[in-house]
Amino acid sequence: MSPDGVRRTPRETRAAHRVLAALEAAYEDADRQVFLRTRDLSESGVYLWAPDPPAVGSEAQLLLELPGQPAFLRLSGTVIRSDPGRTGGFALRFAEGPSAQGFKALRSFVERVLQSADEGHDPQT
Numbered sequence: 001m002s003p004d005g006v007r008r009t010p011r012e013t014r015a016a017h018r019v020l021a022a023l024e025a026a027y028e029d030a031d032r033q034v035f036l037r038t039r040d041l042s043e044s045g046v047y048l049w050a051p052d053p054p055a056v057g058s059e060a061q062l063l064l065e066l067p068g069q070p071a072f073l074r075l076s077g078t079v080i081r082s083d084p085g086r087t088g089g090f091a092l093r094f095a096e097g098p099s100a101q102g103f104k105a106l107r108s109f110v111e112r113v114l115q116s117a118d119e120g121h122d123p124q125t
Contacts, residue, residue, distance in 0.1 A: 016042040016043040016044040016045075016110075017042060017043075017110055017114060018040050018041065018042040018110075019040060019041060019042070019110050019113040019114060019117075020039070020040050020113075021038050021039075021040060021041045021109075021113060022037055022038060022039070023037065023038045023041070023064060023065065023066070023067075024036075024037060024038075024065060025037070025038055025046070025048060025062055025063065025064045026062070026063040026064075027048060027050075027060060027061075027062055028060060028061045028062075028063075029054055029058045029059065029060040029061070029079075030058070030059070031054070031058075032054070034050070036048045036049060036050055037049050038064075039089060041106070041109070041110065042106075042110060043094075043103065043106045043107050043110060044093060044094055045077065045080070045091060045092055045093040045094055046062065046064075046075075046077075046091070046092050046094075047089055047090070047091050047092075048089050048090055048092065049087075049088075049089040050088065050089050050090055051084075051085065051086055051087075051088060052084065053079070053082040053083060053084055053088055053089055053090035054079050054082065054090060055079065055082060056079050056080060056081065056082050057078065057079060058078070058079040059076070059077075059078055060076065060077055060078070060079065060092060061074065061075070061076050062074075062075045062076070062077065062092060063075075066105055066106070066109045067109070068108075068109070068112070069105050069109075073102050073105055073106070074102070075094050075095075075102065076094070076095045077092040077093050077094045077095050078092070078093055078095060079091070079092055080092070080093045
């Protein structure tokens, strides 16, 4: 836990704040189309739970529904880490960032989660 009481992932050197977020996501690459669940999310990427994750370097599309947003967010990216195994998953870095509206939605969601954590609330309810 950080000094301000917010639970963050271990790497504090990230350029973007990463928050824990269990959201439904539709993932698609050249080999598969699957529904997955996110572990954490930032303005620059997402970690998704998957027992059989795609290979590092895979290009992918992600459809994500952020709570409080009227439309799905369509993102593209590259797999930058793959952790195979029963409780594994993978990290997807968003390509060049989403559209201006998508970036604003991601930033707003991350800020709401951080603010709610500071206040002791669950922002996903």
